[in-house]
Amino acid sequence: MQYEINHNDLSLVLALVRGRSLARAAELLQVDISTVFRSIRRLESALGNALFEKSRRGYVPTDAAQAIAEQAERAEQALGAARMALRQGEQVVSGTVRLTCTEAVLHSLMLPALARFMPNYPALNLELATSNNFANLSRRDADIALRLTDTPPEHLVGRHLGDTAYVICGRPDFRQALEKEPTSVPWVAPDDSMPDHVSVIWRERTWPSIVPRYRCSSMSAVSELVSAGLGVAALTDFTARDLQGVEALSAPLEGCNTGVWLLTRPDCRALRSVQTLFDELTPLLREALQ
Structure with missing residues (x-):
């Protein structure tokens, strides 16, 4: 039967990916070095794959370890959001929203706006991608797009923020x-x-x-x-x-003169995380365009 990794395995791999040494991983996990060494050897044996390569730079993760670490980080973020929800009640806004815009718009408009309100939402995570293509939303690669256009695609919904010259x-x-x-x-x-x-x-x-x-x-x-x-x-x-x-x-x-639009897919409008970003970004971006 194929071995199924558990939460402890995720934490172990993530600690060694972050620490790059047995000593640092042991410190992060609050265990001794020998425990980390035995645990990683046991996990590699159970999976039948090498997860790390020992070199002068320390423990270098393989592609398999990187993939496990990425999932471990997501689990860590989800757990953190759940704990925060319990502390703050139902009003907490959590989850991950994928946002896309061009590089020029990112630096001039998006980042200054995000810096003003994102610290108020510690459980809300963003994935930012710079692209010129509306297809990002069509392929569900993104949830929100900030675009310069006079003709937003009919299959998207959003808000006209103003115009730029x-x-x-x-x-x-x-x-x-x-x-x-x-x-x-x-x-x-x-x-x-x-x-x-x-x-x-x-x-x-x-x-x-x-x-x-x-x-x-x-x-x-x-x-x-x-x-x-x-x-x-x-x-x-x-x-x-x-x-x-x-x-x-x-x-x-x-x-x-070109219109500036904040856009999303119709199926995303009901998501609290997406709606929150729309409500926060709209007045700040309109202000920046004046």
Whole structure:
């Protein structure tokens, strides 16, 4: 009969993965070193798999040990949430919510908002993923998405948080050259992986003769190059505000205003954890967009 691991096995593997030594694992488990050594040898024998490799770096976990440790951490979090629920009653908000947005939106909008209220929900866990694809929600890889769009998919539900404008921004020393001859300054732009990005469409329509000197695979990278003084780019107004030493070098670009949406799947609306995040994020993100 195949051996079935138990809670003690999970705790043992997690302690050794975290500690990387018998001594540290013993300290975490509050047992002696010999107990950890015997227990891990016994577990490896029962499973028929090596869980750790001994090296100069200590006990290095195998893929099997890493997989067990990941499940052990989830069990640890669930146990912690259950204990907190007993202490605080039914009002505690717990669980794990998977949230997705682009890197640029994560740094400029999402993280500042999360920092203001997440400490109030110690039993609520977030998994953050940066992606441009609505398909994340469709495939159930995420529960909530913060997206810049004027046409959110009909199969998703959510809240319109406001609109953002695009401006040309860069270091102040580019201003004079930009006003005199836009093609004379180095431009930073999305690469061919984002042909439908609003800034690309605007540039090709307004100044088709401009050939960007730098092309990036994400808008976060575009903003980093602009911040480093390498050139100018069309960026959202909230991104431009966050870049040190960078100024808006133009008025809002015509035809580039874009809606900002907080979205989820219909089946997620009833989840207390998802509803809590919607209620907390909505006023903070609307404030940031003003």
